Amino acid sequence: MHKEFANIYDVFMESVNYEDWYKYLRKYIKKAGTVLDLGCGTGEFLVRFSKDGFSSIGVDISEVMLEIAGDKTKESKDVELYQGDIRNFRAEKPVDYVVCNFDTVNYFDKFGDLEDFLLCSYENLKENGILIFDVVTEEIFEEMFENGVFLDEKENYLTIWRYNKEGENYIINIKLFIREKENLFRNYEEVHVKTIFDLEEIANKALETGFDIVDIKNDEEFGENRFFFILKK
Structure with missing residues (x-):
């Protein structure tokens, strides 16, 4: 992490x-x-x-x-x-x-x-x-992602996930917007790699x-x- x-x-x-x-x-x-x-x-x-x-x-x-x-x-x-x-x-x-x-x-x-x-x-x-x-398992991506995108919006944050597959690995690009003030968000970006066994x-x-x-x-x-x-x- x-x-x-x-x-x-x-x-x-x-x-x-x-x-x-x-x-x-x-x-x-x-x-x-x-x-x-x-x-x-x-x-x-x-x-x-x-x-x-x-x-x-x-x-x-x-x-x-x-x-x-x-x-x-x-x-x-x-x-x-x-x-x-x-x-x-x-x-x-x-x-x-x-x-x-x-x-x-x-x-x-x-x-x-x-x-x-x-x-x-x-x-x-x-x-x-x-x-x-x-x-x-691999099917979780179909469960979570609609058209390759997972969106989760709460009162204090918004997160957007996108993924692409490379061999047995799934490359997940995550953008997370954290509310710090009423109209001010801080942006975080992560790339996670998951292997399906x-x-x-x-x-x-x-x-x-x-x-x-x-x-x-x-x-x-x-x-x-x-x-x-x-x-x-």
Whole structure:
């Protein structure tokens, strides 16, 4: 994430229902323990896990994201933050749960990166530990984009997305206009690249890594073309 984008990430994500997403995670994360949140962003789930009595470790590649997460979690108990690469981060001790949310793995450039992520997660987990992550499929672009454009307008911002496809990658150009005063907007521009991975190939690699597959499922609440992998070591 670019530095400027990290600063307005929470505005960009304000339409996300964190509470329902968190409840979904808790269907599989029932017993209190230690949670490793890979790609933790600004720490929304770290705060929630801490309130529910979990120890939490947040990892993100963005220093600015972690600064914001630090502000949000400063009153929370048992929260640690680290800047690092989610493909190779190693916790000091094995954890009970690993989570990676909001199709973060679709930002990997190639399948080898996803393989590294799976191995990293496996090695960070205790025996019988749970990994939960989600991926989007190619159809999400038809779901979200009408005539190649996604438009989202709220009281305090307007965002316009356009995309084009290059091989297995989708290049997404994002323009975001943040209202600062009544008639004054600040403009941010981002280019994101998403890679679409085959679900069966992910499942096979998870098994090869050593995981058992608890479930692979989608939930219409989070989009028909978003699939959650729930894996057990």
